Amino acid sequence: MQYYLNGFRTGSPDIHPAQREHNPAELPAQVDVLIAGTGPAGAILTAQLAEFGDLHTLVIEKNEEPLLMGHADGVACRTVEMFNAFGLAHRLLREGYSVNETVFWGPDSGNRSQITRNGRVRDVAEGLSEYPHLIVNQARLQDFLFDKAAKSPSRTVPYYGVELLSVENTNEGDYPAIATVRRGGEQIQIRAKYVVGTDGARSNVRRSLGIKLDGDARNHAWGVMDILATTDFPDIRFKSAIQSADGGNILLIPREGGYMVRMYVDMGSLDPSDREARGRFTSDQLISTAQRIIHPYTLDVKEIAWWSVYEVGQRVAARFDDLAEDSALDVSPRIFIAGDACHTHSAKAGQGMNVSMQDSFNLGWKLAAVLQGRSHDSLLRTYSQERQGIAQELIDFDTRWSKTMSTAPKDPLNPEAGGLDPDQVQEQFQRGGQFTAGFGTRYTQSLLTSGGEYQHLATGFPVGERFHSSDVTRIADAQRVGLGHTAQADGRWRFYAFADRDGHGASSKFDTLLKYLASSPASPILRFTPAGADADAVFDLRAVHQGSHTDNTVDALPALLVPAKGKYGLRDYEKAFAAKLIDGGDEIYEARGIDRANGALVVVRPDQYVSMVLPLDATGELSEFFAQFMAEAPATA
Known part of the structure; x- marks a missing residue:
């Protein structure tokens, strides 16, 4: 770490001299960049833009307070590498659970009512990264990023309790994007040079642009719960893919802290005509289903920190900015979407949070380069061009992996029923190793990427x-x-x-x-x-x-x-x-x-x-x- 370049200063070198002060009482009337949403994509973009003290970045969040309990948990090796560039990898490593191996369980050949361990692999292939796959509470991960932004030259701090209602690009003046926000019952208009919607799957920014998420629901329910429990299941501190003969499947993820675990529990197919079916599940149903799947082992849940039931689906936006397909080449985007605002998928591959952060890491440096006059604004067209294709590749991978995790094991006595052998599940996991480690991204030849001649x-x-x-x-x-x-x-x-x-x-x-x-x-x-x-x-x-x-x-x-x-x-x-x-x-x-x-x-x-x-x-x-x-x-x- 280098510091003292411009003179000796006492105190923490992580706290930079302020070039701008945060005023929590008043929203600015105009800004360089307005970020709507403080999820993982918004947090990365905030931390990156905050390093440029001459840029005025406004971050708003409709919730009244920072996230306390995150729903995402898997931090891919690639994400840890990225956090190292922010000087934060050591904080992830200190608090996170390191996933070293993944074990596979399936029906016991001698007694299919019971499960037995049938495979074990390294979670991250040898030589793929110097960093491990980690499990860290999403709320803590975001805390690290916003803490860094608050200590940056721009002193960027989110405004909570402020919801973006709509945004439009007027194509007029230096601040062409007009965002209408609501704070405490009052509607306020803010002008910005650029607006980025990291406001989730129900994004108002995306709605304002008239962009839909295209894809399919799989009509299959999974429950997820973070629990403190006593059990005699021997691999409770290993990441485990568990198939039972007829009770469904579980993906078990040990959580940070040494005691808590997360279970993704297969709750079976949903009636596509019954739109309320998912809402009728209870936490007791999740627990009893999990107990059946891990038989003959016991599971005594003492506390549920958080639980939910979701329907598997994969959807992606056709574009990630406000440019129409027929836009002239000399026109550049002003409004962008990132993260869940432009792609949604299942949680079991652990890619939602990681890919979302890579979206805004891709966008952040480009915005800074254009705003500081180092690059032409045509550079911003590469964001949607690069990240939309990556999102589609992720959707395709997630579809395959979700299908694998939802498929019953083969029954030797009934081969016509289909299903997967345990070694096929393990093979699918290993084939997807590049994606789950965060290394599925490869940018093709473009303005920013050359060919492979050399x-x-x-x-x-x-x-x-x-x-x-x-x-x-x-x-x-x-x-x-x-x-x-x-x-x-x-x-x-x-x-x-x-x-x-x-x-x-x-x-x-x-x-x-x-x-x-x-x-x-x-x-x-x-x-x-x-x-x-x-x-x-x-x-x-x-x-x-x-x-x-x-x-x-x-x-x-x-x-x-x-x-x-x-x-x-x-x-x-x-x-x-x-x-x-x-x-x-x-x-x-x-x-x-x-x-x-x-x-x-x-x-x-x-x-x-x-x-x-x-x-x-x-x-x-x-x-x-x-x-x-x-x-x-x-x-x-």
């Missing part, structure tokens, strides 16, 4: 996928550091330059690249970084040298890798790394398939996804890529 130079950093961290040694102080962990949720692009075998000198492509970035008029760093700003204000360059940290010293590094920053011109010594690890282990070149002879330049988006892999000497392609959507920096600050 993928062979860094095979472990697939273009369009998230940048998978690997350890390196910092040259300045011999610290072992996760290279990807150096990235923050600060809206900056990342350049990871991996040196070729020639290393230094006239024949080194690596040295030539650094000289180009530092001095060429065509360099993206020089073209798009405002005059007077720190050299890494827009592009964060990190370089990895081959060999040991002892082969280099900071005084021999080019100025771009030890840039002078802040009001005192202090040197940043955390830009340059060596591949060799002082305490052993696979070097990043082997771990991520980097071509040692030729090196590589890996370009990573502010939301941690790989945009392109380039040869070190492909400077023209690098500059052309950014010229498509970034705005030339003014000549003076």
Whole structure:
């Protein structure tokens, strides 16, 4: 963690000097961004935009107080990686339950009225991430994000008890979006440059845009309950997929804290003509059904912290912004939806909260870049283009997994009845491992994602996928550091330059690249970084040298890798790394398939996804890529 750049300050470095103060008594008349809803998508967007003290972000929530008991619980590995960029991964790890293995139970072949364990797998495949799959109360996760926003330069704090009723894009003036909100019985109009609806499945923002959620209900009910119970079921602290012969199925998720567990209980099919059927279930019915499913084991429920019954369904919006399909190419969106406002699905895959947060992580840096004048507003069209396709892939996966969890096991004595063998359930779980870990996202070739022409130079950093961290040694102080962990949720692009075998000198492509970035008029760093700003204000360059940290010293590094920053011109010594690890282990070149002879330049988006892999000497392609959507920096600050 770096701080004191602009002078020594006492107290917590997590509390930044305020550039704006929150006034709880009065709603502002106009803002840069209005966020409606404080669920997971809204919380991530709030935390990200709050880091930009010059942007005025208003967050409203119709409920009178913050969420106390969350309904979502699964935190995918990818989400923990994202939280690391906010400096919050350690808080998730401290409070969360780490899911290490998943066990599978099915009917005992000798007595089908009883269940027996028939399989066990790692919950997250080896090498997929350095972080585990966690279970954390959604309310706590949101607390972490809003706490960070409250300590940010903008001091962003949600206004509770304020409901967005409608919004329209007038296409007039600097604040074209007009939102009508209600607070304490009074209706107020607020003008905004942009509005984002993270206001749930019954989104008023989506309704205002005339967008429907398309999809199907499965007419199948699942009960969910968080319970404190005594039991002799031996795997009560393992994630468990349980099939009974005729009593239904359970997905059991141990909760954080060591004692509570969540059970998703199969309550059977619903009559599609009976719209009130779901509301007639009781908590006692959930408990008795769960007790039948886990026979011969007992379950004595002492307390129910929360319970509900939901109907399985998968729905997705056709677009995630206010642009019609026939909108002119020079028109950019002003109103967006994210999270449950644009896609809903079952809870058993644990993806709703995680994908929702990835929606707004995708959108947040783009809004900041446009509002701060670093990118053309056409960049905002990529949000719906990228995330709608990802949501549809999630819906397709969730449909398959929900069907698996709702299907009865095969009966050897009645094979014509269909069903699934226990090993088929396990196979479906393992096949979906990329999705459940949060790594199902792969952006296809577009304005922000290149093709795979040079993928062979860094095979472990697939273009369009998230940048998978690997350890390196910092040259300045011999610290072992996760290279990807150096990235923050600060809206900056990342350049990871991996040196070729020639290393230094006239024949080194690596040295030539650094000289180009530092001095060429065509360099993206020089073209798009405002005059007077720190050299890494827009592009964060990190370089990895081959060999040991002892082969280099900071005084021999080019100025771009030890840039002078802040009001005192202090040197940043955390830009340059060596591949060799002082305490052993696979070097990043082997771990991520980097071509040692030729090196590589890996370009990573502010939301941690790989945009392109380039040869070190492909400077023209690098500059052309950014010229498509970034705005030339003014000549003076």
